[in-house]
Amino acid sequence: MNAYPSKLVERAVEQLSTLPGIGRKTALRLALHLLSRPKLDTHTFAHALTEMRDGIIYCRQCHNISDTELCSICASPSRDTSTICVVQHVGDVLAIENTGQYRGVYHVLGGVISPIDGIGPEELLIDELIERVRSGTVKEVILALGTTMEGDTTNFFLYRRLQDFSIKVSVIARGIAIGDEIEYTDEVTLGRSILTRTDFDQSIRF
Amino acid sequence: MNAYPSKLVERAVEQLSTLPGIGRKTALRLALHLLSRPKLDTHTFAHALTEMRDGIIYCRQCHNISDTELCSICASPSRDTSTICVVQHVGDVLAIENTGQYRGVYHVLGGVISPIDGIGPEELLIDELIERVRSGTVKEVILALGTTMEGDTTNFFLYRRLQDFSIKVSVIARGIAIGDEIEYTDEVTLGRSILTRTDFDQSIRF
Known part of the structure; x- marks a missing residue:
């Protein structure tokens, strides 16, 4: 992938491929997809991202992302x-x-x-x-x-x-995941789950 | 995924998940990634996309995407x-x-x-x-x-x-892909590749 037909596409692909898990091939597919949709869609898309980045604040208490000074979790009675x-x-x-x-x-x-x-x-x-x-x-x-x-x-x-x-x-709690087979669990996790075993009484409560 | 801590994040996730192959979980990961980077990055990112969408033109001859009225392929001597x-x-x-x-x-x-x-x-x-x-x-x-x-x-x-x-x-040409095993090729493709067989003389030239 070296000869893009357009510098504009190339720049968009470069930017899209800075996202985690998105290589240049996927980035190109995304760019071509945006091109196939109405112009307004791309504007709404880009606007939602910049608005999020500029508008986001962090809860002054728990530092979770929030729209308000105190996030909805901290503010909930x-x-x-x-x-x-x-x-x-x-x-x-x-x-x-x-x-x-x-x-x-x-x-x-x-x-x-x-x-x-x-x-x-x-x-x-x-x-x-x-x-x-x-x-x-x-x-x-x-x-x-x-x-x-x-x-x-x-x-x-x-x-x-x-x-x-x-x-x-x-x-x-750390231990084997629900649905996992004992046989295929890595030994560190399995060892840990034996050492930190729970009372059966307590475990059946859930 | 229903309770986002922020309307702004929710809107960004909604927009990101309109892209092909990106579900809400990946969209959230991308949104959080953008939040972890400097504000300027998101602006550059969004700008590259809108600039591409607004600035792109289609070659008047071949209708490929292009930065100019005649694309670089059509214009090449x-x-x-x-x-x-x-x-x-x-x-x-x-x-x-x-x-x-x-x-x-x-x-x-x-x-x-x-x-x-x-x-x-x-x-x-x-x-x-x-x-x-x-x-x-x-x-x-x-x-x-x-x-x-x-x-x-x-x-x-x-x-x-x-x-x-x-x-x-x-x-x-339609036929079995380079590197494919005959045994595992679907019958339509294999049948076609037999019917449209090429002269060996011609095939060894490549």
């Missing part, structure tokens, strides 16, 4: 504000919300501690979390970070910082 | 203008150009005859093709439409229209 679930990214909030299993509030860290990428605790919204816990009514902090080395490091760092308060600190 | 390759879409021109095997010019029909979709010969750029052939120097028309029923119908329609002129009308 039906959410349990005494439980904070700590996540890496905005996408994680959406993923947990979609389970419909959680009624507490969130705290978006903005990443995990990763010295190799130059991300230390001060780059993350950890002080803001501590401040929320200090200010009062929190009873439990649930750590829901990725199960990577960096996630574990961050979990441990947060755990140490949260020890100053008399609150419960928990971590989301 | 090194192309053989006595051979016209007829294709359905702009994307097909790019695909054939990428093979590096063709030095003639093109004619983009804009589709194929498909009564079921309400597309008759008058919806396509067939008269324009006939006009090009009538106006003079064309020696061969290569039909390179899709190998569907509609493609075959259109091929036959074009063939009939082109019989008024003393030119050669050819169709791109």
Whole structure:
């Protein structure tokens, strides 16, 4: 793919292929698709993206994306504000919300501690979390970070910082996924699921 | 995916998911990716798309997309203008150009005859093709439409229209793909490749 018939198409393809998971071939297909639709469609499309990027704000409490200063989750009277679930990214909030299993509030860290990428605790919204816990009514902090080395490091760092308060600190369960076969589960996960086994009494409640 | 934290994100996701092959989950990932990049990036991105859509013109001769009134292929002195390759879409021109095997010019029909979709010969750029052939120097028309029923119908329609002129009308070879196993080729293709077998003399030249 080197000879595009038009510089304009080439530039559009270049831009489209900066998106994750979109190579130059797919980008070209998308560009040609946009060309086949009315001009107004592309304007609406482009406008929705710039409007989102310019208009988005982050909730002053949980740092989730929001249209208002306090996001709809933090502002909701039906959410349990005494439980904070700590996540890496905005996408994680959406993923947990979609389970419909959680009624507490969130705290978006903005990443995990990763010295190799130059991300230390001060780059993350950890002080803001501590401040929320200090200010009062929190009873439990649930750590829901990725199960990577960096996630574990961050979990441990947060755990140490949260020890100053008399609150419960928990971590989301790790084990074999629902529907998985024992035989095909990797040994680290399987080993972990044996070590952190749950009372059967408790497990049948769900 | 029903509760987006922001109307702006929701609208962006809606727009992104109008693209072919992009569902709501991927659209959300793309939207969050755009949010993670500087504002200027999204502006450049959106601008490249609207600029392409507004600025693109179609070559007055072959109807390929172009930045100029006559596209770079039609305008090139090194192309053989006595051979016209007829294709359905702009994307097909790019695909054939990428093979590096063709030095003639093109004619983009804009589709194929498909009564079921309400597309008759008058919806396509067939008269324009006939006009090009009538106006003079064309020696061969290569039909390179899709190998569907509609493609075959259109091929036959074009063939009939082109019989008024003393030119050669050819169709791109159909047969088993390079690298394919005979055993796993579908019977229609395999049957066709036997019926339209080529002289071995001719085939070893490539």
